[in-house]
Amino acid sequence: MPAGHKFVIADDHPLFRGALKQAIAGLADVSSVLEAGDFESVKAIVAANEDIDIVLLDLSMPGASGLSGLISLRGIHATVPVVIVSAHDDPETIRRALELGASGFISKSASMDDIRNAIEAVLSGEISAPGDIDLGVERDPEISDLIKRLQSLTPQQTRVLGMLAEGLLNKQIAYELGVSEATIKAHVSAILQKLGVDSRTQAVILLSKIGGEPRPAA
Known part of the structure; x- marks a missing residue:
């Protein structure tokens, strides 16, 4: 070691x-x-x-x-x-x-x-944030709700959601993670339920709301 x-x-x-x-x-x-x-x-x-x-x-x-x-x-x-x-x-x-x-x-x-x-x-196990900034509280109820829903996902569900966001199909995700397609289908169903959406497209759109950050012009 x-x-x-x-x-x-x-x-x-x-x-x-x-x-x-x-x-x-x-x-x-x-x-x-x-x-x-x-x-x-x-x-x-x-x-x-x-x-x-x-x-x-x-x-x-x-x-x-x-x-x-x-x-x-x-x-x-x-x-x-x-x-x-x-x-x-x-x-x-x-x-x-x-x-x-x-x-x-x-x-x-x-x-x-x-x-x-x-x-x-x-x-050393602490959480570190800039000390001179007041972080305040979330004012957007939609984002606040979304963060709570994302926090409820298991690590494997979180990983599958990230792969859905990349546009991977169930069988590609199954191959990447070394599990069966049926397992991925079950994960996707659980993710949709926890996020309160009906389709993977809606899940990805929801995820993009938290990810949406202005990309500076090159």
Whole structure:
């Protein structure tokens, strides 16, 4: 068992991945740092490495739309702490990320010290959010209801929902997860029931409401 923590940095900007690596380098007990520049790569890394200690996840990267990326990762590896690192650091985004299972939130404008402090807090089991922002409460009753419904999904249901959002068919999901198509059908039925919708299309539209984040112009 290697001593030290195993990190995943998921961001599509190499410069920012470099900055996060630099921040991590200042921490004690770092055994390895894995990098991903798109969401497919992050999912593959998280699925293949049971021993990850923390994931630093950018909210807007190719293949993921806002908070739906967080939901998908929580489905793949329910226990690994995911810290959102984003330029979208408004109270609403931070609060929703934490309610959907993120262990922390780091603004891209944070200093190196703040980034390290946030990572250390999460590694020691705490939840970390920018201290100078009042997160308030959810004012949109529809989103509030949706978050409660998403929180009621099991990790496997969450993972299946993430795959539905990617447009995969039941048989493709069954193949990916190594289970029968009947099992996936049962999961989909349970997901629709918990989300209060009649079809997978409606489930995906609902999920996109929580994921909808303005993508900055390149």
